[in-house]
Amino acid sequence: MPNDFLQLAGKTVLVAGVANRKSVAWHVARQLMEADCRVLFSVRSPERQEQVGKLVAKAGGSADDVLVCDVEHEDQITRLADEIAARGVKLDGLLHSIAMADYEDGLRPFHETSKRAFLRTVEISCHSLMALASALKPSFSDDASVVTVSISTTTMASENYGYMAPVKAALDSSVVFLAKSFSRDSRVRFNAVGPSLLKTSASAGIPGYVDSYLYAEQATLRGEALRxxxxxxTAVFxxxxxxxxxxxxxxxxDAGMGANYFDESLVRAVVERGSDAAEN
Structure with missing residues (x-):
């Protein structure tokens, strides 16, 4: 019998936000399945449902466990909750890995962020956690664990990440308030995992991300990017x-990146580059 240190065997977790096999959500789902945990999935469209269904089936799960819920539509959140309730299962966990930055207006300086883009991003990336938690509350086991995917820091002004960092800051704060709110009548917990830069399909769409990723790799204490x-x-834990x-x-x-911004080799590279520019 395998060692069930995490005590996940026989549990049921809803994973919301799988986009493809590179997604954090998919990596979480795979680890849960390997721990003999039943995983239900929520994706945003029928097209994504078909794609993720194939991944799930290939991993030994059932494509029937992939449900559709576009969190921009309240009726779909309600429908998701009804579908899960109809299955008669209790959710021991929810992974919220849903985020979207609306760049339809193009990449602009932060102070030019449009109200439309900002509020839509907040709705999808932050309020969706509250909406899902509220709708699914009747299906949570008394001591369920809810985990959302944030970022390692929201106080560093990485301009290419734009207004997404303030939205993630709102998400981090929501975790605290949800934990307090649910504590009134349950032991449901709310936490966030805050990874530094990752090599995912979603991150590839951020302008200038590759350069930032390469820098982050050098800034970690081990000189190797976070996987x-x-x-x-961490989310599974x-x-x-x-x-x-x-x-x-x-x-x-973050593999120690936050403690290593003034690494000697990084500082020397900047100083030497500045000296070369001055000489030229």
């Missing part, structure tokens, strides 16, 4: 009963 499966492992004492928190997973 998606490492971020996923937070979803498990083993993290029962953690509530209303964000666990940063």
């Amino acid at each position: 998606t499966d490492e971020a996923a492992s 937070l979803l498990s009963p083993r993290s029962s004492g953690i509530n209303g928190q964000k666990l940063v997973v």
